[in-house]
Amino acid sequence: MAAERGAVLRPGDWITYGDGDHQVVALAGTAVRLRSQSGAESVVLASHLMAAPDFSVTGTEPLPALEPSGLLTALPEAVPTAAKEWQYARRLAAEAGLDDTNETADARVLDGLLTRAEHGPDTRSAKVAARTRTARAAPAPAAAPETEGSTQPETGLQPPAAAEARRASP
Structure with missing residues (x-):
């Protein structure tokens, strides 16, 4: 019998072989x-041992539970x-x-990021001011005209004027 996939061979385990x-x-x-x-000792290559048709691990202790190593989830949130x-x-x-392997350059970039994050979004720059003016000056989207016998399903989300006109009509 071949060894199970993922099996671990450790000192103290009992095996059947030869x-x-x-x-x-x-x-x-x-x-x-x-x-x-019977007390006789021998040394066998692990690959030869595990490739043997009669090899099997017959007695072993369960593996100890370990914390996942190298995973960010096991660390504090920060x-x-x-x-x-x-x-x-x-x-x-x-x-x-910049040289991204140079930690000094990385530290300068990170310092700039943290400084910007500390001060919030830049609302004074010319680009931001121009975008804000453009957004305020843009006309609001026009409501679609109401047509009788519309085949579109009613969503219940209508402009207040349209809802009021519906209530007033018989």
Whole structure:
């Protein structure tokens, strides 16, 4: 029987291999030191052992529960946020033609980002002022004229004048 996918071989495990049951005494690189029930010791390559048709792990302790390592979800909330800020700063540095592997350049970009975030959106620049003036000067979209026998379903969202005209008509 071949080893199960994802199986882990550790010292102390009991395996069936070749002539009987063996205990894994040690692992060194790709070598596995085994001790048979009769006390005879042998060293076998892990690849040879696990490719054997009669190999199986017969006795093992369950793996200890471990915290996920290397995942941002296991960290306090501020840590992933800071990591994302640094990633964004590195990307902006690269887009600006700066060396994104230079932490000093990244720190300057990040400092600029945080300064802008601290002061809020820039409402005084010429671009922002022009956009605001254009938006205020643009006419409001005209309401669609009411037609009798309309095939469109009624949504209930009508301008107040149209709703009042409907109530007044018989």
